[in-house]
Amino acid sequence: MESFGISRDGHEWHFVVCMKVVPKPEEVRVDPETRRLDRAGARSEINPPDMNALEMALQLKDRFGGRVSIVSMGPPFFEPYLRVGLAMGADHIYLLSDRKFGGADTLATTYTLARGIQKLGPVDLVFCGEESSDGATGQVPPGLAEWLDFHQITLVTQVELDPLRRVVRGRRERPGGYEILEVPLPAVISVKTGCNEPRFMDYRLKPWAFAPERVTVWSAADLQVDEAFVGVAGSPTQVSGLAQAPSRERKRIRLEGSPEEVARLLAERLREIM
Amino acid sequence: MAASLYGPDEAQPALWVYLEHEEGVLERVSLELLSKSRALADAAGWRVAGLLLGHAVDPLVEQAFAWGADEVWVADHPLLEPFRVETHTAVAFQAILQGRPSVFLCGATPNGRDLAGRLAVRLRTGLTADCTDLRLDLEQGGVLIGEVTGFGGGIVALITMPRHRPQMATVRPGVFPLSSPQPGRTGVVIPLEVNLRPEELRTRVVERVVGRGVDLTQAPVLVVGGRGIHGRFDLLQELAALLGGEVGATRPPVDEGLIGRERQVGQTGVVCRPKVAIVCGASGAFQFVVGIQNAGTVIAVNTDPEAPIFEFADYGVVGDALQVIPALIEALRAERVAV
Numbered sequence: 001m002e003s004f005g006i007s008r009d010g011h012e013w014h015f016v017v018c019m020k021v022v023p024k025p026e027e028v029r030v031d032p033e034t035r036r037l038d039r040a041g042a043r044s045e046i047n048p049p050d051m052n053a054l055e056m057a058l059q060l061k062d063r064f065g066g067r068v069s070i071v072s073m074g075p076p077f078f079e080p081y082l083r084v085g086l087a088m089g090a091d092h093i094y095l096l097s098d099r100k101f102g103g104a105d106t107l108a109t110t111y112t113l114a115r116g117i118q119k120l121g122p123v124d125l126v127f128c129g130e131e132s133s134d135g136a137t138g139q140v141p142p143g144l145a146e147w148l149d150f151h152q153i154t155l156v157t158q159v160e161l162d163p164l165r166r167v168v169r170g171r172r173e174r175p176g177g178y179e180i181l182e183v184p185l186p187a188v189i190s191v192k193t194g195c196n197e198p199r200f201m202d203y204r205l206k207p208w209a210f211a212p213e214r215v216t217v218w219s220a221a222d223l224q225v226d227e228a229f230v231g232v233a234g235s236p237t238q239v240s241g242l243a244q245a246p247s248r249e250r251k252r253i254r255l256e257g258s259p260e261e262v263a264r265l266l267a268e269r270l271r272e273i274m
Numbered sequence: 275m276a277a278s279l280y281g282p283d284e285a286q287p288a289l290w291v292y293l294e295h296e297e298g299v300l301e302r303v304s305l306e307l308l309s310k311s312r313a314l315a316d317a318a319g320w321r322v323a324g325l326l327l328g329h330a331v332d333p334l335v336e337q338a339f340a341w342g343a344d345e346v347w348v349a350d351h352p353l354l355e356p357f358r359v360e361t362h363t364a365v366a367f368q369a370i371l372q373g374r375p376s377v378f379l380c381g382a383t384p385n386g387r388d389l390a391g392r393l394a395v396r397l398r399t400g401l402t403a404d405c406t407d408l409r410l411d412l413e414q415g416g417v418l419i420g421e422v423t424g425f426g427g428g429i430v431a432l433i434t435m436p437r438h439r440p441q442m443a444t445v446r447p448g449v450f451p452l453s454s455p456q457p458g459r460t461g462v463v464i465p466l467e468v469n470l471r472p473e474e475l476r477t478r479v480v481e482r483v484v485g486r487g488v489d490l491t492q493a494p495v496l497v498v499g500g501r502g503i504h505g506r507f508d509l510l511q512e513l514a515a516l517l518g519g520e521v522g523a524t525r526p527p528v529d530e531g532l533i534g535r536e537r538q539v540g541q542t543g544v545v546c547r548p549k550v551a552i553v554c555g556a557s558g559a560f561q562f563v564v565g566i567q568n569a570g571t572v573i574a575v576n577t578d579p580e581a582p583i584f585e586f587a588d589y590g591v592v593g594d595a596l597q598v599i600p601a602l603i604e605a606l607r608a609e610r611v612a613v
Binding site for chain 2: 110143152178263266
């Protein structure tokens with residue numbers, strides 16, 4: 001008999017996916033005057049690695065039933081992007097949104113996400129993308145696991161659940177090798193970018209996905225956070241200055257001619273250099 | 275603002291480096307961090323310490339001294355091998371509270387990032403990830419300035435954490451050059467007590483395959499392909515083989531699955547310092563350029579004469595890499611025959 005997510009002991013699986021909305025990297029321009037990032041013209045998207053995390057969670061839901069909750073910290077404009085996740089098969093979105101959360105570094109971000117996840121009640125697995133395309137430091141999953149006091153397996157390409165022993169087994173990629181680790185539930189899993197093919201959204205689900213009641217917005221007050229740990233106030237790190245990158249002056253010599261001619265010139269240069 | 279477990283007033287004037295090792299040798303990134311720390315410590319009158327966790331790690335202590343450590347804090351225990359974030363975080367946390375270093379550095383490797391991410395939260399301190407340079411501001415009592423890219427072309431952000439200790443940072447392999455080791459150089463070994471109990475450990479290593487992956491940071495020549503080579507990495511491979519180098523890629527071909535992610539060069543990939551980088555069919559987004567800015571010479575081939583990559587190149591060829599590269603392979607082969 002189909003269990004629909006309730007195992008024999010009455011356990012309903014709860015998978016959480018942390019997601020973020022980022023500007024499309026190829027559309028971020030550098031302002032020629034200030035040389036700062038100009039994100040204004042760039043369209044946004046779900047952080048691509050988070051799509052792999054969502055897909056991994058949805059595959060477990062397909063197999064074991066239960067539900068998938070999306071948790072995100074960010075401004076209200078994240079909402080329509082995150083709803084794509086619902087149309088792919090997730091069940092609900094929890095958007096942690098408050099001006100007080102702004103300017104958070106890793107410590108404050110992981111604290112806030114952890115408070116949001118704790119408010120969800122019991123969870124089995126928390127999936128994160130390996131890194132964000134705009135920060136790309138991969139420090140959120142272990143920090144989040146620490147706040148939650150969960151075990152972790154990072155850089156996972158394949159995951160196996162053992163419902164009887166209540167453990168998760170993940171294949172963790174390492175340079176030139178791998179390891180298979182097993183930890184008890186609940187656990188944080190960071191998902192290796194590109195390890196699966198995120199499904200397309202189901203257009204039939206779109207009206208359901210865009211219904212207002214699919215999204216719950218939680219403020220700092222809702223989460224009962226310690227305000228010393230959120231946003232700028234909760235961030236030990238600060239940008240103390242900007243500097244010109246020490247860039248090597250390049251010669252910028254153009255070589256011209258037919259492919260054969262420039263190839264000959266390049267071969268000469270290579271001989272000089274090497 | 276919430277405080278870290280110890281503050282600047284209680285911190286020792288010391289730079290600590292987490293020493294990663296595999297199969298009896300220290301990882302190169304750890305040696306790079308020791309080299310950099312040595313230079314910073316010499317200028318500041320500080321100490322450099324290595325934190326060495328593992329089993330039967332004695333032979334590595336000498337290596338750490340030779341590469342610049344004044345002290346090596348050693349925890350030697352069977353449960354510390356192989357690396358598990360659970361055990362290493364617990365022991366590193368105790369060691370840090372005991373030694374109270376002002377600075378704690380890790381390589382931005384899979385294990386280094388896992389450890390640093392958990393430790394920073396446990397210590398309630400900040401973590402500056404993927405620094406491209408590190409400085410110590412002595413006028414402010416030893417504030418670590420971590421330089422981080424990603425804030426725009428040619429601009430770096432200087433990140434500090436004035437009120438929290440230890441000041442934690444991770445650095446990618448290949449960012450700092452290696453100094454020359456001094457064989458015979460010695461220092462102080464500080465043994466650490468290990469209170470791990472096997473029955474309390476929850477992480478089980480079911481299987482472990484160690485390998486040496488491609489290491490683009492050590493390649494003398496790097497041939498990099500972008501969108502414009504339309505997946506013809508076989509051509510680049512041929513050229514790289516002729517020059518004794520490796521093939522790298524920008525992000526788009528990696529995202530499209532045309533080449534493995536371990537070959538991605540740039541901000542979200544590998545930072546390299548080859549003698550020569552030959553960049554084919556890449557526009558020159560700053561996220562990529564970061565990865566080749568330490569190259570001795572940059573050669574760029576692109577069909578678009580306006581492509582930003584030419585600003586970052588010593589030699590620029592406006593043309594189709596799929597025509598220029600085969601011609602270059604021919605020319606190099608002809609040269610060999612002639613010699």
